[in-house]
Amino acid sequence: MAQTIRKQKLWTIEQDELLKHILENQNFQSWTQISKAFFEFSGVMRSSKQCRDRWNNNLRSEKNGNPWQEDELKILFDSQRIHGNQWSLIAREIKGRSENQIKNFFYSTIRRNIRKFNKGKLDSERIRFKSLSILDNEEIRNILTTKKSVSKNYFLSTFLSEQAVKIIQSQFIQTNENETLQYNSNFLMPPEMKFTSEDFYISDDSGSSSNPTFEDDKLLDDDPYTMLEFSDILDNPFH
DNA sequence: AACCGTGTCAACCGCCAGATA
DNA sequence: TTATCTGGCGGTTGACACGGT
Structure with missing residues (x-):
């Protein structure tokens, strides 16, 4: 190709x-x-x-190159919750940040947290990103909008519930209608997850925007497990 | 010093809806 | 009514800087 x-x-x-x-x-x-x-x-x-x-x-306007402030983050995440991915709308609510800046920063946050969360986890325990619609789930949203300063241990000890895993899987099922998923509860890790409000939306993030590609999340350093195509999981959910 | 991973920034691409011919 | 054009927008990618090892 x-x-x-x-x-x-x-x-x-x-x-x-x-x-x-x-x-x-x-x-x-x-x-x-x-x-x-x-x-x-x-x-x-x-x-x-x-x-x-x-x-x-x-x-068009003066750009704010300063690190993102807590109030800006709150507006960003709250607005995204309300407006979805309508960055132009969100940009109107955050003064001095361009639509591109906002979009990049948001994707950067999601991407960083997917990488941190997936690190050291089995393939079956990982968050696999296809679209931001997975943020509709509160549990996934909380993980993916976690502030930058949250420790690695937090991610290591955090696992998705069965429901959240199903949501992630359903993203892929929708685009593979001819394939069927044999759901097996042994394949999933359903531990409880507890978050405190200060874990989210509060940031010491510096800079403002990001590279929002998720392709490189397939390869994780010092991790014995490589990301597999979803069809592979369908074929063998236990590898 | 070299390498690597990650974050940031800027630019590009493709789709879609509305306008216009 | 239909085809084409144009602008708006969300998503993606390339380049580069920087810090850690």
Whole structure:
């Protein structure tokens, strides 16, 4: 399968200035027109989408590069609970943070906690991410929105309930309708989980955004178990 | 000093809905 | 009515910095 290489083309200061100038001084009606003007002035091709993204994510307003504060986190997680993944809506409630910043930070938090939680656990005990809909479950949500400073031991001693495991599994079942899962309770770990409110939403996180890919969570360092495809689990739930 | 894992930032991609021809 | 265009948005990826070993 051929893979296309995505090459990032960073914006220069001059290009930023030109884009600002075009937006602030020319009366264009569309991003397409802005893109054309940008090319005429600079000789550099930037698509309408690129211009729009650059403006919205970086140039439109002053960016807050400070570490995330507790009140910002509270707004973020509360808003996400209400609005789901409508980052543009959430961004309106957090001053000085761009939609991209917010989105990146959120995914970064989820990803970090999945990695920490899965570390040292059997494949059958791990959280497998497919979509943020798993956050609808309070138990999973609590784990995945845990603050950065929570110790490794906390994650080591935390396991999913049967119900939470089923929810995670159902994500994959929905996309593999032809396959059936033989649920076996021996396969699951159902211990009690107890959280205190201060474990969540309170952060000493620094920085603001993140790389939200989950693919590399398949490989965990110093961990004897590699992440397996869900079909593998269906074939043999006990490995 | 070199390597590796992780976090952060910026940019890109693809889908979708509304506008327009 | 339909096809095409455009912008908005959520999700994904690449590059790089930094700290720990």
